[in-house]
Amino acid sequence: MQIGGVEIEDTYAEAFHMWAARLVITAVNGQWAQTAAHATIGFATSIIGCGCEGGIERELASTETPDGRTGVSLLLMTRSREDMEKQLPLRVGQGVMTCATTACFNGLDSTETVSVGGNLRFFGDGFQISKLLDGRRFWRIPVMEGEFLVEDRFGIQRAVAGGNLLILGQTPEAALAAAEAAVSAIRKVNDVALPFPGGVARSGSKVGSRYKFLRASTNDAYCPTLRPLVKSALPEGVNCVLEIVIIGLTEMAIRSAMRVGAEAACRPGIVRISAGNYGGRLGKVLIGLQELWA
Amino acid sequence: MSATVLQARANLTLPVEADSITPDRIDGLQQVAVGNLPILYGREWAPLGDLFAVSGDGRADLVLEGDLTHVKRIGQGMTRGTIAIHGNAGLHLGSQMRGGEITVDSNVGGWAGAHMAGGRLRIYGDAGPMLGSAYPGERRGMTGGVILVEGSAAARVGERMRRGLIAVGGSTGDFPGARMIAGSLFVFGQLGPRAGAGMKRGSIVSLGSLASGVLPTFQYSCRFAPGFLQLYLRYLLRWGMPVTPAHLQGQYQRYTGDINTLGKGEILIYDQH
Numbered sequence: 001m002q003i004g005g006v007e008i009e010d011t012y013a014e015a016f017h018m019w020a021a022r023l024v025i026t027a028v029n030g031q032w033a034q035t036a037a038h039a040t041i042g043f044a045t046s047i048i049g050c051g052c053e054g055g056i057e058r059e060l061a062s063t064e065t066p067d068g069r070t071g072v073s074l075l076l077m078t079r080s081r082e083d084m085e086k087q088l089p090l091r092v093g094q095g096v097m098t099c100a101t102t103a104c105f106n107g108l109d110s111t112e113t114v115s116v117g118g119n120l121r122f123f124g125d126g127f128q129i130s131k132l133l134d135g136r137r138f139w140r141i142p143v144m145e146g147e148f149l150v151e152d153r154f155g156i157q158r159a160v161a162g163g164n165l166l167i168l169g170q171t172p173e174a175a176l177a178a179a180e181a182a183v184s185a186i187r188k189v190n191d192v193a194l195p196f197p198g199g200v201a202r203s204g205s206k207v208g209s210r211y212k213f214l215r216a217s218t219n220d221a222y223c224p225t226l227r228p229l230v231k232s233a234l235p236e237g238v239n240c241v242l243e244i245v246i247i248g249l250t251e252m253a254i255r256s257a258m259r260v261g262a263e264a265a266c267r268p269g270i271v272r273i274s275a276g277n278y279g280g281r282l283g284k285v286l287i288g289l290q291e292l293w294a
Numbered sequence: 295m296s297a298t299v300l301q302a303r304a305n306l307t308l309p310v311e312a313d314s315i316t317p318d319r320i321d322g323l324q325q326v327a328v329g330n331l332p333i334l335y336g337r338e339w340a341p342l343g344d345l346f347a348v349s350g351d352g353r354a355d356l357v358l359e360g361d362l363t364h365v366k367r368i369g370q371g372m373t374r375g376t377i378a379i380h381g382n383a384g385l386h387l388g389s390q391m392r393g394g395e396i397t398v399d400s401n402v403g404g405w406a407g408a409h410m411a412g413g414r415l416r417i418y419g420d421a422g423p424m425l426g427s428a429y430p431g432e433r434r435g436m437t438g439g440v441i442l443v444e445g446s447a448a449a450r451v452g453e454r455m456r457r458g459l460i461a462v463g464g465s466t467g468d469f470p471g472a473r474m475i476a477g478s479l480f481v482f483g484q485l486g487p488r489a490g491a492g493m494k495r496g497s498i499v500s501l502g503s504l505a506s507g508v509l510p511t512f513q514y515s516c517r518f519a520p521g522f523l524q525l526y527l528r529y530l531l532r533w534g535m536p537v538t539p540a541h542l543q544g545q546y547q548r549y550t551g552d553i554n555t556l557g558k559g560e561i562l563i564y565d566q567h
Contacts, residue, residue: 066525066528067524067525068524068542069524103521129495129560130476131478131497131522131526132457133526134529138525140520140521140522146521147522
């Protein structure tokens with residue numbers, strides 16, 4: 001199968017079920033909301049090393065936020081509910097509460113919830129104030145700037161992480177331009193986020209390593225510099241590979257994102273669009289690349 | 295017909311104890327059974343049908359028509375459904391209610407929403423004293439729900455309130471939010487004298503003027519724009535309360551007290567300068 005002269009490999013992305021939360025961060029302006037968002041998910045690229053994966057879902061207009069300020073919605077994913085109970089208060093506490101002018105609200109309507117403001121309130125050292133409005137509890141935590149407003153509990157739901165595309169380009173410039181186009185297209189899809197810097201990962205990994213202490217190591221089959229040394233997956237003429245990793249609230253959202261991302265990446269200088277998998281041994285969600293257009 | 299209509303047969307001048315007029319009691323009853331519900335009229339029990347013309351079988355949505363100034367305890371303890379009152383309502387309207395909604399076109403007597411724990415009470419006229427407060431001897435008044443008054447409220451609104459939201463479009467009488475334990479009281483008109491006397495926690499928000507200064511047992515904290523007010527003011531705006539853009543964008547002076555008690559309550563005064 002080809003799109004615009006680019007081969008769509010007959011393979012699949014191997015994705016995983018995870019737990020997701022959606023954070024709505026508001027601030028006095030979009031710049032401060034973005035600052036808090038980046039602080040919160042800046043070190044949330046890979047579940048392997050960060051404890052969670054997260055990304056900016058989209059910017060929110062003032063009409064879309066609870067307090068009428070501009071904001072940003074984030075998706076954050078963990079392996080287990082218990083991990084979410086640790087990661088959310090930690091990241092909201094360090095990434096949002098510390099950031100000037102911000103407030104943080106739950107953005108996911110779910111029967112399953114974890115405590116966030118309910119944990120962070122103790123920072124108020126007894127001076128915190130609870131407010132219950134329309135069935136939602138908020139905490140007003142006094143801070144040097146004034147008050148930090150945070151919702152008591154955040155909804156969580158089962159979600160999917162690990163949707164991905166591998167963009168195999170003739171040159172680093174072509175691969176990067178294609179990746180940027182893919183990121184731009186995917187960011188228009190609802191309910192997904194891209195956890196890696198700029199939405200692009202250059203250091204894709206494989207499971208395991210020749211070192212016993214390392215659970216994951218470089219995806220040597222896609223490293224152009226190792227072409228003669230390993231069982232390379234690179235066709236002739238490919239000199240650079242970039243990966244787009246996608247997390248989403250639903251498999252359907254991941255599929256939509258992969259489709260529009262791949263279509264956007266099919267540009268001159270791209271040889272093949274592929275996807276990463278582990279032979280179907282790890283993830284339960286297998287997303288065939290060519291099925292995306294079926 | 296989607297609602298059960300109860301039309302007062304005449305001017306009810308004697309006190310009527312009408313705690314049987316709730317959706318919980320009436321929903322599902324035949325029309326005859328609705329008419330046979332007991333009501334205390336003066337000092338004698340009478341069937342509801344003697345005082346009200348009943349239209350339709352019992353539903354969860356009730357419409358009451360006529361001057362019900364002397365009809366007490368309408369909607370007392372209700373947990374669901376709606377009551378729409380076209381006219382005045384008497385004492386104890388919606389007291390101890392836990393769910394559902396009561397709307398009143400005109401004025402209501404004292405103790406409306408006393409010990410309310412949930413639901414919504416909407417009054418388009420004025421409210422009498424002790425709105426959403428506690429009965430004598432009780433430790434806690436309102437523990438949940440929302441009371442919205444377009445007009446004014448008399449003395450001691452929200453006394454001993456523990457949780458919930460009261461918003462008064464007009465002014466209040468003396469001692470608004472006295473002995474509040476928690477919860478929120480918003481006043482768009484003139485905030486009555488001695489606001490928050492004895493309050494432990496909770497928020498009194500003055501969006502209009504003050505009848506007199508803040509009690510000396512409240513201490514000035516700062517001038518700021520509390521984030522939580524954005525949530526409350528937008529909520530109240532959706533319900534038609536007189537929130538202005540200036541309220542949303544404005545600064546508020548914060549006083550904390552009452553230091554005679556716990557001292558963790560607050561009076562937020564919209565700064566018009």
